[in-house]
Amino acid sequence: MTNSATSVLTAMDTRPAAAASSTAAAAATAASRASIKNLPVSLFAAVMGLSGLSMGWRLAHTEFGAVVPRVVSDVIGLFATFVFVVLAIAYGAKLLRHPAAVKAEFNHPIAGNFFGTIAIALLLQSAVLGHYNSTLGQVMWIAGTVATLLLAAHVVSRLLGGNCHPAHAVPAWIIPGVAALDIPVTGSHMPMAWAGEVLLLSAAVGSVLALVLFTMIVTRLIQHEPLAPAMTPSLLILVAPFEVGFTAYVNLTGRVDLFAGLLFYFGVFLFVVLAPKVFKKSVPFGAGWWAISFPLAAMVNAGVVYAGTRGAWLLQALAGGLLVLLTAALLVLTVRTLRILLNRRLLTS
Numbered sequence: 001m002t003n004s005a006t007s008v009l010t011a012m013d014t015r016p017a018a019a020a021s022s023t024a025a026a027a028a029t030a031a032s033r034a035s036i037k038n039l040p041v042s043l044f045a046a047v048m049g050l051s052g053l054s055m056g057w058r059l060a061h062t063e064f065g066a067v068v069p070r071v072v073s074d075v076i077g078l079f080a081t082f083v084f085v086v087l088a089i090a091y092g093a094k095l096l097r098h099p100a101a102v103k104a105e106f107n108h109p110i111a112g113n114f115f116g117t118i119a120i121a122l123l124l125q126s127a128v129l130g131h132y133n134s135t136l137g138q139v140m141w142i143a144g145t146v147a148t149l150l151l152a153a154h155v156v157s158r159l160l161g162g163n164c165h166p167a168h169a170v171p172a173w174i175i176p177g178v179a180a181l182d183i184p185v186t187g188s189h190m191p192m193a194w195a196g197e198v199l200l201l202s203a204a205v206g207s208v209l210a211l212v213l214f215t216m217i218v219t220r221l222i223q224h225e226p227l228a229p230a231m232t233p234s235l236l237i238l239v240a241p242f243e244v245g246f247t248a249y250v251n252l253t254g255r256v257d258l259f260a261g262l263l264f265y266f267g268v269f270l271f272v273v274l275a276p277k278v279f280k281k282s283v284p285f286g287a288g289w290w291a292i293s294f295p296l297a298a299m300v301n302a303g304v305v306y307a308g309t310r311g312a313w314l315l316q317a318l319a320g321g322l323l324v325l326l327t328a329a330l331l332v333l334t335v336r337t338l339r340i341l342l343n344r345r346l347l348t349s
Contacts, residue, residue, distance in 0.1 A: 034344035037098040039090055040287050041105055044117035046337070047087065049293020050080035051124035053330055056301045056323050058131075063308030064316065076327075077128040084121055091118075109168040113155065116175035119147040120182050120294070127186040141187050145198060148179040152205055169220035170227060171237035171291075173213045178237075180206030181244045188251035203248055210241035232283045234291040235274045242267035243298035247305065256309040264302050271299060285336055287346060293330055300326050 054077035060068040095102045106112050122144030130137020155176045183202035187195060217238065221227075227235065246263040250256055278292065300322045307315035340346045 034347040035098075036090060036094045036347065037101045038347045039094050040114070041091065041111070042114040042117060043087055043287050043290065043337075044084075044091075044121045045114070045290035045293060046333070047080055047084040047121035048117055048124060049290060049297055049330055049333070050076060050083060051121065051128050052294050052297025052301060053326060054080055054128050055124070056297055056304060056326065059301055059304045059308075060320065060323055063304055064320070068320075077131075080128060081125060084125055109158075109164065110170055110172055113172040113175045116148070116151055116179040119144050119151055120175070120179045122147060123179070123182045123186045138190060138192075141183075141190060145183050145187065145202070148176075148183060149202065149205070152176045152180050152209060156209065166220050166224055169213075169216045170231060171217055171234040172231075173217055174210055174237050174241060177206050177210030177213055178240045178244050180209065181241065181248045182206075184248040184251050185244060199252060203252060206248070207241075207245060210245070214238065214241055229283055230286055230288050232280075233278050233289045235278055236271070236292045236295045238274065238295075239267050239270045240295040240298055242270065243295065243302045246302040247298070250305060256306060261306070264306050267299055267302065271296075286340070287337065289333060290337070293333060296326050296329065 054073050057068065057073035057076060058070065061070045061073060091102075106115055122140055126137045126140035126144060129140065155173075180202045183206070184199040187199055190199075242263045246260050246267065249260050249263065253260075300319065303315075303319040303322060307319040337346070
């Protein structure tokens with residue numbers, strides 16, 4: 001692994017909370033090493049999580065009526081757009097000032113998959129902003145769709161080139177497949193005559209790619225060493241193919257049937273199994289924690305739709321409670337991320 005690639009992975013993590021007690025001299029040294037060069041592309045997962053949360057509150061408003069105010073969705077959605085614009089400008093600056101660092105990040109067998117978070121952010125933002133301006137939503141969806149399919153093709157081509165180390169089969173591999181599934185999640189209402197075929201193509205690519213990579217990742221987790229502590233939160237990405245797949249399937253077929261229910265409940269099962277491995281005090285906080293946001297948002301959104309279809313009050317109460325908990329969790333992530341940004345540790349190599 002090259003020094004630049006190692007820097008990419010290190011940027012996805014932060015030091016334990018005990019670092020807050022370090023001396024002023026050490027803090028000054030860290031501040032002097034802070035650079036936009038170390039901005040991790042994985043931070044775009046924050047846009048995914050926040051956009052997914054906005055969509056969740058909007059779905060809840062649609063399913064449960066005025067008891068869930070729409071303004072909550074609007075506020076979170078606009079904040080997600082603000083975060084997206086800030087990150088796009090910041091990462092654009094990194095590309096202009098440190099193109100070699102961006103190239104190393106893109107070519108890295110693990111960190112490179114997080115470029116899919118940019119494509120997914122575009123797709124989810126198309127759904128968020130499309131409620132205010134349909135033309136803007138359509139343009140962003142087309143851009144996100146093109147970026148997603150190109151990235152999926154690149155990832156598959158790279159994998160089929162061989163010589164992939166088993167240790168590189170980590171949950172982040174699933175991101176390009178989930179990105180393709182987000183095309184029908186966000187584009188089922190697109191008016192273009194060709195959109196239907198693109199939705200089918202994307203669903204085919206996303207579902208098969210996600211399941212193949214899911215199998216490889218699970219095999220690696222069973223037969224090889226555990227993930228590094230900084231990457232532990234990414235385990236929840238394994239939930240995403242099933243919950244995003246649920247929404248994609250429902251949007252394509254227009255119904256919540258037995259197969260949709262199977263996808264939803266297996267995603268819930270995985271969350272129950274993986275949550276105790278992720279939510280531990282021994283896992284240090286860093287930008288990588290945003291990897292939990294979108295899988296959880298996808299599960300909550302699927303839960304809101306499923307509960308609304310089934311009409312069972314217990315399922316509706318559970319979906320509403322999970323939506324509130326997700327909101328609180330993303331608030332905590334936002335505050336803690338701002339904290340490590342302000343003390344310069346987020347941008348320190």
